[in-house]
Amino acid sequence: MNSLHTRLPRPHIGLRPPPSALLIPAYTLLFLLIVGPVLVVVTLSLFDYDPLLGAAGFVGMDNFARVLPSDDFRTALVNTAVYMLLTVPVTLTASLLVALGIHSVRFGAALWRSVYFLPVAATLAAMAVAWRWLFYADSGLIDATIGQVLGLRDWLHSTTLALPAVSVVGTWENMGFAIVMFLAGLSAVPPHVMEAARLDGAGPWNRFWHVTWPALGPATVFTLIICTRNALKVFDQVQVMTKGGPINSSTTLSYLLWERGIRFLDIGGGSVITLMLLALILGVTVIQLSAVGRRWERAGTR
Amino acid sequence: MTARTVTRETLTHLALALGGVIILAPFAIMVWTAFVPERLIFTGAGPGDLTLENFRIALREWDWLSAYRTSVVVAVITFVAQLVTCLPAGYVLARHRFRGHGVATWVMLGCLIVPGQVIAIPTYVVISRVGQLDTILALVWPSLTSAFGIFLFRQFILTLPQSIFDAARLDRVSEFGMVWRVVLPNVKPAITAFGIFSVVSSWNDLFWASVVLQSPDNATVPFAVTRFTDPEAGIQYGAQMAAASLAVLPLIIAFLVAQRQFIRGINLSATD
Numbered sequence: 106m107n108s109l110h111t112r113l114p115r116p117h118i119g120l121r122p123p124p125s126a127l128l129i130p131a132y133t134l135l136f137l138l139i140v141g142p143v144l145v146v147v148t149l150s151l152f153d154y155d156p157l158l159g160a161a162g163f164v165g166m167d168n169f170a171r172v173l174p175s176d177d178f179r180t181a182l183v184n185t186a187v188y189m190l191l192t193v194p195v196t197l198t199a200s201l202l203v204a205l206g207i208h209s210v211r212f213g214a215a216l217w218r219s220v221y222f223l224p225v226a227a228t229l230a231a232m233a234v235a236w237r238w239l240f241y242a243d244s245g246l247i248d249a250t251i252g253q254v255l256g257l258r259d260w261l262h263s264t265t266l267a268l269p270a271v272s273v274v275g276t277w278e279n280m281g282f283a284i285v286m287f288l289a290g291l292s293a294v295p296p297h298v299m300e301a302a303r304l305d306g307a308g309p310w311n312r313f314w315h316v317t318w319p320a321l322g323p324a325t326v327f328t329l330i331i332c333t334r335n336a337l338k339v340f341d342q343v344q345v346m347t348k349g350g351p352i353n354s355s356t357t358l359s360y361l362l363w364e365r366g367i368r369f370l371d372i373g374g375g376s377v378i379t380l381m382l383l384a385l386i387l388g389v390t391v392i393q394l395s396a397v398g399r400r401w402e403r404a405g406t407r
Numbered sequence: 408m409t410a411r412t413v414t415r416e417t418l419t420h421l422a423l424a425l426g427g428v429i430i431l432a433p434f435a436i437m438v439w440t441a442f443v444p445e446r447l448i449f450t451g452a453g454p455g456d457l458t459l460e461n462f463r464i465a466l467r468e469w470d471w472l473s474a475y476r477t478s479v480v481v482a483v484i485t486f487v488a489q490l491v492t493c494l495p496a497g498y499v500l501a502r503h504r505f506r507g508h509g510v511a512t513w514v515m516l517g518c519l520i521v522p523g524q525v526i527a528i529p530t531y532v533v534i535s536r537v538g539q540l541d542t543i544l545a546l547v548w549p550s551l552t553s554a555f556g557i558f559l560f561r562q563f564i565l566t567l568p569q570s571i572f573d574a575a576r577l578d579r580v581s582e583f584g585m586v587w588r589v590v591l592p593n594v595k596p597a598i599t600a601f602g603i604f605s606v607v608s609s610w611n612d613l614f615w616a617s618v619v620l621q622s623p624d625n626a627t628v629p630f631a632v633t634r635f636t637d638p639e640a641g642i643q644y645g646a647q648m649a650a651a652s653l654a655v656l657p658l659i660i661a662f663l664v665a666q667r668q669f670i671r672g673i674n675l676s677a678t679d
């Protein structure tokens with residue numbers, strides 16, 4: 106601490122705590138709340154632990170051998186991936202289109218932005234209750250409208266449609282956030298570059314592709330990462346609308362880890378699912394950053 | 408404006424309105440159904456049939472006042488604890504170089520990536536061992552500090568001019584005083600943004616409440632809504648919609664009142 110002390114101009118006589126002491130409250134808590142538990146979850150995955158008795162027995166890789174090949178886990182893993190594929194591309198594409206629309210209008214932009222942002226402010230657990238009512242068989246809004254057109258009914262009790270139903274809700278919820286991100290990106294497009302492109306005779310498509318899209322790079326990467334992360338940890342609407350059913354058809358990793366680990370108190374098994382979820386989130390984030398991050402960030406500064 | 412741009416503007420508004428109807432439909436139907444008497448819920452009702460009966464049922468069947476109180480207490484404790492811990496940490500990371508600076512930054516970024524689900528089981532084990540399930544402490548515990556908060560404040564404090572810190576240093580302001588008297592008044596936009604982020608996150612959280620709550624005694628609003636609408640509870644859809652409307656109302660009102668701060672909050676936290 107003294108080496109720090111001498112580096113900074115200190116007119117006072119006597120010992121003062123170094124500035125890094127101000128980190129202590131936050132970092133003590135980070136270790137207690139996050140770093141510690143992550144290490145504990147690794148340990149728990151190697152034990153057969155009974156939380157009611159507090160008794161633990163070392164079982165090595167047994168929990169992994171039990172959980173990883175199980176149908177429950179595989180279904181949840183596939184469902185989580187499918188949920189991500191159903192929500193992320195649609196959210197990003199639709200949000201970009203809406204943001205371009207809002208950005209282009211001369212008046213009413215603030216109003217539209219608020220309309221599309223409203224679901225972000227609304228409590229998802231409560232809105233999922235409303236959505237369950239919309240998906241109610243036959244008399245609900247979904248069956249009465251698109252259900253008639255597409256010939257689909259009773260999504261929440263169908264093994265093929267339950268996961269798409271919770272994906273619809275996830276997309277609806279995340280769009281507001283993505284739109285605001287894209288709008289921020291669009292307002293950062295330098296107007297003189299856009300004007301120069303116009304004077305050079307670039308059409309709307311060329312202006313989008315060569316000016317707007319590259320400038321949106323950082324916003325797109327950021328939105329992609331956040332939306333993917335939200336998708337990989339989806340829980341609320343699954344718990345409210347389907348409880349993972351019917352027959353596990355909408356069980357996601359988050360839901361499974363809660364059901365196994367907390368409700369059924371299978372601490373070892375739940376810890377294995379936790380580690381898989383963490384690995385998935387870390388892996389996908391790293392892949393996204395290395396695949397698109399660099400390129401788009403560079404493009405953004407062009 | 409030329410005729411062509413007028414047409415384009417109109418078409419854009421039409422398209423946005425079409426999407427807007429889809430976005431707003433769940434809200435509209437939720438609120439409408441909340442006022443429709445149960446006997447007409449599947450057949451359809453006109454404006455003359457509307458009633459407050461569903462709200463009466465919802466308020467009779469669940470102690471919503473207690474749920475609101477718990478949610479407010481949790482949101483306030485969470486935000487204050489996060490502000491008090493994150494602001495000094497963000498300041499030191501932004502304005503001081505010391506041994507371990509790089510490690511501290513990486514620890515923060517690492518914690519930023521770990522979602523709440525990952526700490527659920529070990530934290531649950533500890534909380535249940537010390538007999539604290541179903542308490543306010545259990546609800547706020549994992550959010551007493553925030554890696555995101557540290558990151559946000561660090562980013563914001565990096566943009567402040569060095570001169571204000573130099574001036575304070577010449578006035579022999581201590582490091583603690585620096586946070587309190589120099590940083591705090593200069594980061595108000597960041598505090599507003601982070602406050603909105605923090606309150607919205609804790610108010611809306613269902614996952615953590617589902618982990619540490621077992622009885623309805625300390626139910627937060629989202630937890631109360633899900634328990635209330637559990638099919639096993641046998642409560643009718645009209646009353647469910649009334650309950651959901653009551654749950655959504657506070658943040659919607661807050662959003663409508665402070666739209667710009669809300670959106671800037673989400674914005675700032677991302678574009679840093």
